[in-house]
Amino acid sequence: DAKTTQPPSMDCAEGRAANLPCNHSTISGNEYVYWYRQIHSQGPQYIIHGLKNNETNEMASLIITEDRKSSTLILPHATLRDTAVYYCIVRGGGSNYKLTFGKGTLLTVNP
């Protein structure tokens, strides 16, 4: 699986959009980009994933660049409860069981 690079921490004001970047310059054609988050002491929570098209669900939007070497997770209206560590994970297709969690980005939403 390709390696990902994320900033260690970010701040965001409550009610504003939070844009979390992720670099994955060695991603290959059949690898998906996944985003999870982990609120303190809880299990990781799936947010969204995509292959090459932008994706949106009730939680967030995922923007993947055309060359697929980077992506951005967008939380459109951050709340205090969105304070968490956000993980960007690149995972291949086929029988690849493991999710490799890096250190992620600690997003702190401030009032």
Next chain:
Amino acid sequence: DAGITQSPRHKVTETGTPVTLRCHQTENHRYMYWYRQDPGHGLRLIHYSYGVKDTDKGEVSDGYSVSRSKTEDFLLTLESATSSQTSVYFCAISARADEETQYFGPGTRLLVL
């Protein structure tokens, strides 16, 4: 939220004692996983199961065994607990192995004294 429960949620035990952690799911998903999370290491896969009685090792399987006799239950056993196995253990499930989302349970905090 996916129907995943873990038991116990917290456990304190002594070195050398056997410990069994249970993961129970109500989603009828085929795949189940055990991860551990430690500071500085992120989540690491211990064992996984791709069906009843079908299991395989992950990247940190030494000192752990697993069993899956029913679709809904995946047990993780520490045959003789050591202090290095103090960790938070997460169970996860997925319907398929390839590009399928994994859903995680609430975790079990294990302290081995």
